[in-house]
Amino acid sequence: MLNASEPAQTNWKNVNNWHWVEKNCIPWAKEYVPSVLKGLTKEVDNVLLATGEVSGFSGDADINQRKGKLITVYDIAFNVAWEAKFDTDKTVSGRINIPEFMHDTDADELVAEVTTEVTSAEAQTMRSLVIKHLVPLIKEKLANFSKDMIAANGKDVHITKDEMKGHPAGTQYKPKPPAADDAEVAKKANVPSSVVGALSTITMNVEFVCSASDLYNTLLEPGRAQIWSRGPAQIKPEVGAEVSLFGGNVSGKILELVPNKKIVQTWRLKSWPSNHYSKVTINLEEQRESVTLRLTQTEVPVGEKDLTQKNWTGYYFNGIKGAFGFGAVGF
Incomplete structure (x- = not known):
């Protein structure tokens, strides 16, 4: 398997980006997520909502290239601090936990668990405002994660046409689409029997x-x-x-x-x-x-x-x- 760190002179072995090449993008993701999520603000009914530090970052993020196709694969988790200021001098804070941000989940379907540092009626009111107004902002910012990962890292796994000049060229194979659109294996509706038979x-x-x-x-x-x-x-x-x-x-x-x-x-x-x-x-x-x-x-x-x-x-x-x-x- 080729690795994104291999020198350019091996390009002839990857004619038309034929072979699988991959890059670990976790370092990039750890910088990207805080850069787009920290400092988001929203003012609602004289309450100023804001996001703070991103912490508890874990998971995997890779970009893969095969046959000229760039594919992002990621499954990450993290926390975002939040704060609500109201009545001039009052503050309520807490965390937004994102337990699973995956490549096959649309940003608008992202699960966000909002907690508060204290338990009170005011804290619950602020929590509701965060769910209604800050969480959608976070989802909006994360919607470009895959596209931005490719823009920032794609060049490390994809050989451009200019880089291919002077190397032998192969015929670009164009596969038909897969026959099965459904990822569920066909199965019987009856409860399995314990009898095996022939x-x-x-x-x-x-x-x-x-x-x-x-x-x-x-x-x-x-x-x-x-x-x-x-x-x-x-x-x-x-x-x-x-x-x-x-x-x-x-x-x-x-x-x-x-x-x-x-x-x-x-x-x-x-x-x-x-x-x-x-x-x-x-x-x-x-x-x-x-x-x-x-x-x-x-x-x-x-x-x-x-x-x-x-x-x-x-x-x-x-x-x-x-x-x-x-x-x-x-x-």
Whole structure:
């Protein structure tokens, strides 16, 4: 995997911004958030509301580039101090807690928890004014977070056309949109039975236009998984790690890992018989300009085989190809 700190002479290896490049933007975010949120003011009914220091900053923020597309991935939390001045010499203060500011949540849907340092009728009145007038200002300022992250950091992960001059050029691949628009895995409406019945095996061979390391990391790193799965992703490249995708409709555990070559895990759909897990083995075979993913899934309930195979194509493989341009989607 390429890193944003690599020197410019390696540009020929990233023709048309083909490979995945990423940059940790937390240092930038820690400066940006206070710069746009500190000092906001609003006067309402002779009450002066104002924001103060930003504290308790935590989380992750990355900018990724693949096939010329810049993608921001972030999940951060922080507190904003607030103060209300009224009746000439009276002051009430407190905090606005932002527990989760994520890339897949619109700013106007941001959850803000407003607290006061004292408990009184006046404090509650000021708290209500903060919720009504200061919180919308904060949401408005954060609406440009992704755009501003790209503007400030995009040049570090994206090679411009001028920088590409003199290097070999490749044909720009334009993938079709993913076949599945919904990030929820298809499932049965009935409560899962405890009866397993006959079992079957699925084998699939799928080509991706990327390196083995790109595909390995895309399958296992939570930041990338939440992009192609279009939702929260519990997964990490560690043996023993629990897996939960598509709103908990897919779950399992990582059993074995060989970096850039092999992934073995247990795997089940929520609609399967209770406590029944299949075993998935993924082997990655790097070719000259692509990588072949060879999947073997054993102990799949016979009645679930077709649906399971369809879901691998629709939600995993097409999701990855559509999100990162790793080849044409299949059906």
